[in-house]
Structure formats: C-alpha cells, structure tokens
Amino acid sequence: MARLHNQTPLVLCVIGGALILLSGSSGTIGFIGGLAGGWDEVLGPNGTLTLEIMAGLLAIFTVVGGLGIIATGFVLTTKHVRKARTGIAFFIAMTISGLVVTLANLTLSGRFAMGLMFQFMQSLGWLGAILAVVARTIAEQKPILDPSA
Structure with a gap:
C-alpha cells in the first residue's frame, strides 16, 4: 500500500498550529487589560486604547498564524511542497512577531514579572513555532505517493 509523503511534518504542523x-486565543485576552494599566500614565487614555487595539491585532495575527501553519501542513502532503514551506515560513514569522511584540510590551510597561498563566501561554506559542520550524525543515520534495513504503 502506498504511503502519503510528509506525514511527520503534517503532524508537527497540526500540533504546532x-x-x-x-496561545493566541487564550494567552493574550486576559493580558491586554493588565498591559494597559502600565501604559495609562505614559500614553493617556487614547494611547492606551491604541495599544489595546494593537495587542488585539497581534493576538489575531498569532491565531491566523496557527491556522495558516495547520493549513500549510496539509499542503505539504501534496506536490506543492515548496509553496507550503514558504507559507509555513510566513506564518511562523507572523506568529513570532506577535509573541515578541507582546513580550516587548510587557517589558516596556514596567512589568518585569510575568504571571504563571502568561508564561504558560507564551511557552505554548514558542513551542508551536519551534515545531513548525522543524516541520518545515524536514519536509521533503518527493512524489505524492511513495511506493517504497
């Protein structure tokens, strides 16, 4: 029986995504309010509202990045492996930018201590991005069905 190629990268993409x-859907929601408290004195109410909107957009970027990694993981099993690898790189960059800017906002707001739940959600996001990088790295360009398996 023929075996579908790039099964392992597909599984890694699904788990990572x-x-x-x-991380994107639950990690940032409770964090936005706490972040705004540190910036309120510096930026005022309008600046804080802008910051909250930006943090929400970054959470959306992270969620879209996760969905994109899952979708391109399935594309890895087709003949469009090169396009899928490029797509995975794009979605990884989108995810990492959201995670890095969230950490930068945490630091710039004067909160150098992270709560346990925020640490857990950040760790899940970074672990997912690492799994997606590994999946992209080990994805092979082969025929769609490998008759040798």
Missing part, C-alpha cells in the same frame, strides 16, 4: 492557536 494547535499550540499557537491556544
């Missing part, structure tokens, strides 16, 4: 989705 799910971790990123979990």
Whole structure:
C-alpha cells in the first residue's frame, strides 16, 4: 500500500498550529487589560486604547498564524511542497512577531514579572513555532505517493 509523503511534518504542523492557536486565543485576552494599566500614565487614555487595539491585532495575527501553519501542513502532503514551506515560513514569522511584540510590551510597561498563566501561554506559542520550524525543515520534495513504503 502506498504511503502519503510528509506525514511527520503534517503532524508537527497540526500540533504546532494547535499550540499557537491556544496561545493566541487564550494567552493574550486576559493580558491586554493588565498591559494597559502600565501604559495609562505614559500614553493617556487614547494611547492606551491604541495599544489595546494593537495587542488585539497581534493576538489575531498569532491565531491566523496557527491556522495558516495547520493549513500549510496539509499542503505539504501534496506536490506543492515548496509553496507550503514558504507559507509555513510566513506564518511562523507572523506568529513570532506577535509573541515578541507582546513580550516587548510587557517589558516596556514596567512589568518585569510575568504571571504563571502568561508564561504558560507564551511557552505554548514558542513551542508551536519551534515545531513548525522543524516541520518545515524536514519536509521533503518527493512524489505524492511513495511506493517504497
């Protein structure tokens, strides 16, 4: 029986994308209000509102990055492996930019200590991005069905 190629990268993309989705959807929601408290004195109410909107957009970027990694993981099993690898790199960059800017906002707001839940959600996001990088790295360009398996 023929075996579908790039099964391992597909599984890594699905797991990594799910971790990123979990990080983006639940990790930032409770954090936005706490972040705004540190910036309120510096930026005023309008600047704080802008910052909250930007943090929400970054959370959306992280969620879209997770969904994109899952979708391109399935594309890895087709003949469009090169396009899928490029797509995975794009979605990884989108995810990492959201995670890095969230950490930078945390630091710039004067909060050098992270709560346990925020640390957990950030860790899930980074772990998902690492799994996606590994999946992109080990994805091979082969025929769609490998008759040798």
